[in-house]
Amino acid sequence: GAVVSQHPSRVICKSGTSVKIECRSLDFQATTMFWYRQFPKQSLMLMATSNEGSKATYEQGVEKDKFLINHASLTLSTLTVTSAHPEDSSFYICSAIDRVETQYFGPGTRLLVL
Amino acid sequence: DAKTTQPPSMDCAEGRAANLPCNHSTISGNEYVYWYRQIHSQGPQYIIHGLKNNETNEMASLIITEDRKSSTLILPHATLRDTAVYYCIVRVAYGSARQLTFGSGTQLTVLP
Numbered sequence A: 001g002a003v004v005s006q007h008p009s010r011v012i013c014k015s016g017t018s019v020k021i022e023c024r025s026l027d028f029q030a031t032t033m034f035w036y037r038q039f040p041k042q043s044l045m046l047m048a049t050s051n052e053g054s055k056a057t058y059e060q061g062v063e064k065d066k067f068l069i070n071h072a073s074l075t076l077s078t079l080t081v082t083s084a085h086p087e088d089s090s091f092y093i094c095s096a097i098d099r100v101e102t103q104y105f106g107p108g109t110r111l112l113v114l
Numbered sequence B: 001d002a003k004t005t006q007p008p009s010m011d012c013a014e015g016r017a018a019n020l021p022c023n024h025s026t027i028s029g030n031e032y033v034y035w036y037r038q039i040h041s042q043g044p045q046y047i048i049h050g051l052k053n054n055e056t057n058e059m060a061s062l063i064i065t066e067d068r069k070s071s072t073l074i075l076p077h078a079t080l081r082d083t084a085v086y087y088c089i090v091r092v093a094y095g096s097a098r099q100l101t102f103g104s105g106t107q108l109t110v111l112p
Helices: none
Strands: A004-007 A010-013 A019-025 A032-038 A045-051 A067-073 A076-081 A090-097 A103-105 A109-113 B009-013 B018-023 B031-038 B045-050 B061-064 B070-075 B084-092 B106-111
Touching: A004 A090, A010 A019, A019 A032, A019 A090, A019 A109, A032 A067, A032 A076, A045 A067, A076 A090, A103 B045, B009 B018, B018 B031, B018 B084, B018 B106, B031 B061, B045 B061, B045 B070, B070 B084
Parallel strands: A010 A109, B009 B106
Antiparallel strands: A004 A019, A019 A076, A032 A045, A032 A090, A067 A076, A090 A103, A090 A109, B018 B070, B031 B045, B031 B084, B061 B070, B084 B106
16 A cells, blocks of 8 residues: 655653654655544544645634645645744644545644643 | 445354345446445455446456445455445546545454
């Protein structure tokens, strides 16, 4: 199957700082990528839909000014958590859709805000 | 997207077939059944999907009932590495509603 990578795999930061997470489709082009968040013992929750060359669409309750999404190319989407706080600590997972509309997920980024 | 119902947990002996059921009684005619699994602390892994015919690939088989109201994912020879949470998701494959909505899934534990 198709491969999606994320970087970094884990990050620890101080409260108030910003963290950028990269999501790349390695062997296919993706006009649409998704960002999910998963808290311990819970299922994945969709945060936003990232479309190449246009603004992201955020789910209800997700602050667009806090979670900045940029999808500047067909293989790269970035999520920036601005002014991170301990409650933003979570497992962030991206996914990308291939040309036959199957969705493939990255390995996830574990964020810990101290 | 149609809602799915899965048992919260199942056990399976190593080397035996694991049969994971899923109910999706409100599925629409243009909705596909997708299966993903998530091994602890990893991103979900695509397994298989189908519309109405049974499907098979190198990982698993998907059996969809004729009325499409339920399906079964079959791992023919389960190994310890198949221990994971398995998600059954119903989704329109083409069109605007393209995101996946995850339920709570089935925790499959493969026992030695």
